[in-house]
Amino acid sequence: MQLRVPATSANLGPGFDSLGLALKLYNYFSLKPSKFTSIQILGEGSKNPKLRIDNAFVRIFNEQLKKLIGETPPFKFVFNNSIPISRGLGSSSAVIIGALSAAFKVAGEAFDKQKILNAALHYETHPDNITPACMGGFNTCMIHNKEVRFLNKQLPHCISAVVVIPNQSISTHLSRQTLPKQYLQRDAFFNLSHSAFLSVAFFEEKWELLKEASMDRLHQYYRMRQIPILFDVQKTALTNGALMSTLSGSGSTFFNLCYAEDSKHLYEALSSKFYKLRVLSLEFDNFGMVFDDEFKL
Structure with missing residues (x-):
């Protein structure tokens, strides 16, 4: 069995813990029955020996399989990862969704993405x-x-993404600790209105409204202070064709959405100015987790 799961960008400014989208940047997970369990990691995380000793995918897969069939037979696991770890692009969510999907498949369960999502909440x-x-x-x-x-x-296809990935990671858990314990009522109302407006702008494809709709007062400023260059990344993106520019998840990656025809210019502007950072031009993924026979999609 082989499956792939896309990278994601969450929050999208004001949509704290409630808005997210998928990008064409993937982790591939391969499983083959074996006499003993083995783990091979390619790409992101390949130089981290801890990921072979305590691998989250294997642990979650075995936990779910134990619930479904009462046993955990050995497999050869091969992971080919393109999603940067701890950079706000959903690497941990890719592992969770991939592991649960694989367990359901091995157990012969009728595949239901709603069940996968509900199980992922654990x-x-x-x-x-x-x-x-x-x-x-x-x-x-x-x-x-x-x-x-x-x-x-x-x-x-008329819109595209350009992401800027710093070398420095930001822990989601530690990042949340930097946020205020209390917020002013006007700031809470600001985010509620902008989050709702941003959602409708996406569904109605009113891309020209995204810049104003994606403003945030709850979390981005506090998180961006940990890597001050991100303020300049955002400013540069918005002056070079980005329709919106937001911290991706808890960071450190910055997500920029633009018209597809402007992606080359935006990519070049960000790459030339922030040459020490990694910049990727990406399309959007509309399928989410898929198994190998569906890759042609």
Whole structure:
């Protein structure tokens, strides 16, 4: 069995823990029955020996398989990772969705992405990354009665993404600790209105409204202070064709959305100015997690 899961960008400015989308940057997970368990890691994380000793994919896969069939037979696991680790592009959500999907497949369960999402809440309590990783496209989501509720929008080819990835990581857990314990009422109202407006702008494809709609007062400033160059990244992006420029998840990656015809200029502007950072031009993924026989999609 082989499956792939896309990278994601969550929050998208004001949509704290509720908005996210999927990018065409993938982690591939391969499983083959074996006499003993073995792990091979290619790409991102290949130089980290800890990922072979305590591998989250293998642990979650075995936990779920134990629940489904009562045993954990050995497999040869091969991971080919393109999603940077701890950079705000959903690497952990890709692992969670991939491991659960693989376990359901091995157990012979009728595949249901809603079940996968609900099971994923045990490992990730915020749905903004796991939902696009599973479903693809743009998603507005919430948790209700311990289940993920979401609305999904496929993204057209007329828009594209350019992401800027610093060398420095930002821990989601530690990043949350930098946020205020209390907020002014006017700031909470600001984010509520902008998050709602941003969601409608995506669904209605009103791309020209994204710049104003993606403004945030709850988390970005506090997180960006940890890597001050991100303020300049955002300013440069918005003056070179970006329709919106937001911190990706908790960072450190910065996500920029633009018209596809402007992506080359935006990429070159960011690459030349921030030549010490990694810059990628990416399309959007509209399928989420897929198995190998679906890769042609």
